[in-house]
Every structure is written in C-alpha cells, then in structure tokens.
Amino acid sequence: MTTNWRQRAACRGLDPELFFPASDEEAEEARVICAICPVRQPCLEHALAHREREGVWGGCTERERRRIVRQRRKSA
Ligand code: SF4
Numbered sequence: 001m002t003t004n005w006r007q008r009a010a011c012r013g014l015d016p017e018l019f020f021p022a023s024d025e026e027a028e029e030a031r032v033i034c035a036i037c038p039v040r041q042p043c044l045e046h047a048l049a050h051r052e053r054e055g056v057w058g059g060c061t062e063r064e065r066r067r068i069v070r071q072r073r074k075s076a
Helices: 004-008 024-035 040-049 062-075
Strands: none
Touching: 004 040, 024 040, 040 062
C-alpha cells in the first residue's frame, strides 16, 4: 500500500505523543488536528487495514476503529 499520504499529514513534525493519548478523553487535541487533515481518510484506512492497535489515526481512537470494523463486518 502506498504511504505517500503521509507526506501531506497535518501531524507531520508534531509531537507524536499527542496521537497516543492515555485515554479516549485525552484524544481531543489529536482529533482537532485530524479534523483539518487533508489525508484523514487514507490515514484511517491504513490503520484499519493494518489493525493498528494504538493511537489516533484518521481522527479515530482504537475503540472507534474497532466499532468501524464491526459495522463494516455487519454490512458486508
Ligand atoms: S488524520 Fe490525523 S493522524 Fe492521520 S495523518 Fe492526518 S493528522 Fe495525522
């Protein structure tokens, strides 16, 4: 899978710790950045495809990504 989208990531150069919050509640700062990121969708799809277990990807926490996977399975 191409990872060219990373070059346009809004989080590029930012503190990675922002994107690995201790809880969903602490993910707000990362979500705000993801909300204006031009590559939010490919980032999220990458995390889903690679079963990324930690961190905020595409504006979604691990818990939210699990929910997306469940919903997709149901509608498949
Ligand atoms: S969606 Fe969020 S985590 Fe993904 S590249 Fe953009 S800013 Fe980074």
